Amino acid sequence: xxxxxxxxxxxxxxxxxxxxKVLRQKDRLELIxxxxxxxxxxxxxxxxxxxxxxxxxxSRTYCDEILPFLTKRTDKQTxxxxxxxxxxxxxxxxxxxxxxxxxxxxxSTVLHGTLSTLRQSISSLxxxxxxxxxxxxxxxxxxxxxxxxxxxxxxSENTKAVIEQIELDELTNRVYPLNIMKNRQPxxxxxxxxxxxxxxxxx
Numbered sequence: 001x002x003x004x005x006x007x008x009x010x011x012x013x014x015x016x017x018x019x020x021k022v023l024r025q026k027d028r029l030e031l032i033x034x035x036x037x038x039x040x041x042x043x044x045x046x047x048x049x050x051x052x053x054x055x056x057x058x059s060r061t062y063c064d065e066i067l068p069f070l071t072k073r074t075d076k077q078t079x080x081x082x083x084x085x086x087x088x089x090x091x092x093x094x095x096x097x098x099x100x101x102x103x104x105x106x107x108s109t110v111l112h113g114t115l116s117t118l119r120q121s122i123s124s125l126x127x128x129x130x131x132x133x134x135x136x137x138x139x140x141x142x143x144x145x146x147x148x149x150x151x152x153x154x155x156s157e158n159t160k161a162v163i164e165q166i167e168l169d170e171l172t173n174r175v176y177p178l179n180i181m182k183n184r185q186p187x188x189x190x191x192x193x194x195x196x197x198x199x200x201x202x203x
Contacts, residue, residue, distance in 0.1 A: 013149040017043070017075060021141035023101050029094060032147070037154050038093030039166050040147040042118070042178070043073065043080035048142040052083075053177065053191065055125040057198050062177075062191045069175045069187045080144055084118055084178040085170045089163040093149055101140060105133035110203055121178045121195060124202040 020042075023029045044052070046067070053063035071082040088096035100116045105123065109115040110130045115123075119136055127135040152159040168182060175185045180192060 013151065015146050015148050017144055017146040019141075020101055020143045020145050023097060023145065024141075029098060029101075032092075032094040032097065033149055034092045034094045035154070036093060036149045037087075037089045037091075037152060037159050037163060038096075038147055038149045039085070039087040039163055039170075040093070040097065040145055041082060041170070041176075042084040042086075043075075043144040043146060044083040045078060045080060045142065048139065049081055049083070051139060051142075052122070052125045055198075057125060057128040057202075058191075058194050062188075066175070066177055066188055066191060069185070070177070071174045075144065082174055082176055083143065085167060085174070085176050086118070087163045087167045089160045090155055092154060093147060097145065097147060101145075105131050105136065107131075117180070118178060120199050120202075121180070124195070124199045128198065128202050130199075130202045 018028075023032075049067065049070075050063045053066055054061040067081065073080050086096065086100070100118050103109065103116050103119060105115060105119070113120075115130060119140075120130055122139050123130045123132055123136040126132075126139050129135075150159065150163065152162075170176070171179060171182050171185070175188060176183065177188050177191060178195075180196060183192060
């Protein structure tokens with residue numbers, strides 16, 4: 001069960017972790033409920049982290065500085081580090097993950113800022129160019145996703161309040177370098193400011 005300081009309780013399923021590239025397969029993506037909200041964490045290997053946090057588009061390297069603060073988990077003898085947390089309360093958890101993993105980088109999505117926020121950050125860091133879908137997908141395919149389906153109606157006020165609180169708790173208690181909004185962890189503020197600038201410059 002998920003509990004929050006809002007004194008509201010919403011039942012959820014077990015967390016499932018899967019490689020992002022697996023969810024490019026339609027049949028695997030369709031195993032995720034399309035009628036339930038949820039929330040998710042993205043995880044990165046040290047190799048993927050280095051490509052992002054030591055990007056040549058940043059003024060300096062950040063990986064060695066930030067890595068000790070990241071939550072880590074060992075999965076199949078591979079150590080993964082917390083990278084990004086997100087929620088789906090206005091639409092299904094499947095729709096949200098599909099948006100992050102499979103969205104196309106069209107001129108319209110880039111210019112109008114409707115490209116997934118995660119994809120905006122990744123493309124800016126690995127290519128310095130939000131139109132570079134190939135480079136973005138290559139990096140995304142190195143990542144893992146942990147997702148939690150919440151057994152509650154999409155768009156209900158209770159669902160929205162509880163899931164937003166979960167996101168806030170995660171951003172308060174863990175370090176997620178690719179989250180920009182509501183992210184006040186002191187150890188990543190220099191990196192976060194630079195990331196915001198290169199995102200603006202890469203459109």
